[in-house]
Amino acid sequence: MGSTLVFGGGGQLGQCLQHVAQQRNLTDIVFLPEEQANILEPAALRETFTRYQPSYIINCAAYTAVDKAEDEVDLARRVNRDGAENLARLCGEFGATLLHISTDFVFAGTGNQPLTETDEAAPISVYGLTKLEGEEVIPRHTSQYFILRTSWLYSEYAGNFVKTMLRFGREREEMRVIWDQLGTPTYAIDLAGCLLHVIQSGSTAYGLYHYSNEGVTSWYDFAAAIFELGGLSTRVVPIRTAEYPTKATRPAFSVMDKTKVKKTLGLTIPHWRESLKVCLSRLA
């Protein structure tokens, strides 16, 4: 299958990829944390490509602080757009296939029907905008790419909503959580499995795909499930978005349709509640 380089290898998804690669006994994958490979340094990146001659690149590196991005527009754009462009350019030159991760936050979230890959993206936050710019710049440099948009990632690694809820839930009797933002959580281990499946299958069905777990929920219902399945008695109070002011605006509806990824790659995707159970059991 040729060698694979993972950029942003120290982040949440990067660590999940390490876990799944180990489970599948895949040894020809090199995980590069930011300290070893900064996607904003083209000359050093070229040296890395020259040294490893990779067949695949997985770009897990990103600027993911949604609220902070509103104040750090330049940095968010450099990482999410320019970083993606640096990798795409080298993939084009070296003939490597690029697997890049994007987000449901590219959508405005004003609809109420599951979003497909051909639905219009219209970001309402700096993070969403810079991620869309990253998506758009890749095809200018290579046709050998898979862009997977995902949503509400969580896992036993790094910081995420599930771990935040568990931590606060142990300390507090009550949590107030938004119920008027609907989407689908994604267990990052499942996404990692999908990414490695693309590589292992040798698929050349390049293009844009949506990937999340199955089902639909709100952050409120997600929190309630985390407490229920996590064995915590924390009360969850449903609140509206307006009652939880944040710097960045989030889409009210970002449920993604996964028909294309399931059909093209022959995947079965677990329901979000089933994957949540797996994650919670590993955390316990």
Ligand SMILES: NC(=O)C1=CN([C@@H]2O[C@H](COP(=O)(O)OP(=O)(O)OC[C@H]3O[C@@H](n4cnc5c(N)ncnc54)[C@H](OP(=O)(O)O)[C@@H]3O)[C@@H](O)[C@H]2O)C=CC1
């Ligand atoms: N988390 C989520 O809920 C969702 C994430 N996504 C997308 O999934 C992908 C993976 O996200 P996730 O693993 O959760 O994010 P993390 O923030 O956990 O990981 C991102 C990693 O990128 C690293 N990084 C930042 N800047 C650079 C750089 N210039 N060069 C190299 N590495 C860099 C970060 O290092 P450091 O921490 O040291 O800055 C961090 O380790 C991203 O593309 C994200 O946009 C999509 C939907 C939901």
Ligand SMILES: Cc1cn([C@H]2C[C@H](O)[C@@H](COP(=O)(O)OP(=O)(O)O[C@H]3O[C@@H](C)C(=O)[C@@H](O)[C@H]3O)O2)c(=O)[nH]c1=O
């Ligand atoms: C902690 C907390 C959050 N919330 C709300 C705020 C927000 O609308 C929602 C999730 O909050 P978070 O800050 O954990 O997550 P957020 O950073 O909005 O998550 C997003 O991250 C980026 C990277 C993505 O790409 C998205 O798919 C999505 O996962 O829950 C509450 O209502 N109550 C709370 O106590």
